[in-house]
Amino acid sequence: MSDQDAPPNPAEQYPRPPLPEQNQPHPGSGERMRPEPDHGETSYQGSGRLTGRVALITGADSGIGRAVALAFAREGADVAFCHLPEEQGDADTTVGLVEQAGRRALSVAGDLRDEEFCASLPGRCITGLGGLDILVNNAAYQMSQPDGLTAISTGQFDRVIRTNLYGMFWLTRAALPHLRPGASVINTASVQAYKPSPHLLDYAMTKAAIVAFTQGLALQLAPEGIRVNAVAPGPVWTPLIPATMDEEKVAHFGEQSPLGRAAQPAEMAPAYVFLASTGASYITGEILNATGGTPLP
Template identity: 65%
Template sequence: MSAQEQQDPTRRHPRPEFPQQDQPHPGLTGRMEPEPDHGESSYRGSDRLADRKAVVTGGDSGIGRAVALAFAREGADVLFTYLAEEEKDARETARLVEEAGRKAVPLLCDIREESECRRLVDRAVAEFGRIDVLVNNAAFQMAQPESIEGIGTEQFDRTMRTNLYGMFWLSKLSLPHIPAGGSIINTTSVQGYKPSPHLLDYAMTKGAIVTFTQGLAQYLAERGIRVNAVAPGPVWTPLIPATMPDTSEFGEQSPLGRPAQPAEMAPAYVFLASQEASYITAEIVNATGGTPLP
């Protein structure tokens, strides 16, 4: 069945129960069962981002890979970041971007450090001359069944620095290189509105991303730079077996009865980056599988 044919969303992709699986953080795509769908066989571009220059953090796997693939098939060149443990996945993302006929720039980069964020922006400008779309997608989470009592300072600091500091620094440092018509797209979460106690620190950051998005959008409106965010619900990515104690029923709580696949998130990012969204800024696109959000 093709992606264009009408399909029952509750049955389009795998549903729980999944095999119980564990991986060391940050996890790898090829070890997951079932393996995530990033749109490799289904996403078809139509030049909606022709000749755009994009930066995607956390582009080696999951939502980031799906966005990099979709952007490339829409005509964009893509620089994406990855961690050392994710090199195998990063090579596959680069292959997909290049297979679409676009330039791929994989960059080993830890956005927890301001100097690394500066290096990232400098590399993007050296490669592309500008940044048309910045996608702040990289994130860290680690489930703690004891909630606040189980969250140590090291975990708390890593969550804050990855999810908030990196986004802040990259947005600030990229601004001189984003032309009018460009955009920043952040990744928040259903957790920002409906926090789970076992993901308390992660949920805190996702709520902050909503506020950051809406405030920055107002400031940059007069420059013609739009700022929006996507709020996914449960998504089947390597972060799940690497950070959750039980994967067997993951996504079952969604009204659609299953987790999203990364491929189902990418079109929202494409839309927000495209000219079709020229009057949309300070908005949060909810892609939660039916969970109502404010």
């Protein structure tokens, strides 16, 4: 194999720390990040693995969710997704990427902390796109608190729990009556579920709960032919990072990974495609680790 044909070195494929110091108000925007995240805009090539499917993704305006929406569309799926109202500009970009892939897109603004909003999403997806085959619970909230447990206010704790757990619970419960045999539920867990960072204690708690929810729901739904899995990313370069961490942490984000850098959202999307596809038909209750080499159970 010539050097020209060799695959890229994964340790050098994307920028390594130190990164430019930066911060943004929450929820942040990928377009204002330096370097801008890669969602697979120029690299992801589909092969028809999700042709004719309809997916509903939470938090697909940017980050991992946008990369998954783009990959699903290029694999042949129509995509509905939700986002916060203040993320409309980023959501419009995701809609454009899906439509450029020749698929239909539906974006819905709202807050996953609202039970009625969560309950309405499956119906909106079915009305707008004609079905629901894949549910991706991806949206999350975190806020770094370097001063520890006593610095976590009840307000912050409530927001983290309601966004990361209540939203997932309400939406999945509302989606179940519409899911047929062959459908797939994919949750976004995290390396934090197994190796919690002290400054992300409340966030890590929710990710551990997502692992338990995934494995328990997989057992419940296996007799119905509905698979439930999760992806556990390591550090990923998304707007959540400069919007929830101080500038020094941002500059060194990802250096703890054995590969020495944070992942790009585009590097997460293939895991979701695989778990949604018929190629994973005998896989359920699995946590697919995508941590850059950090070993997890």
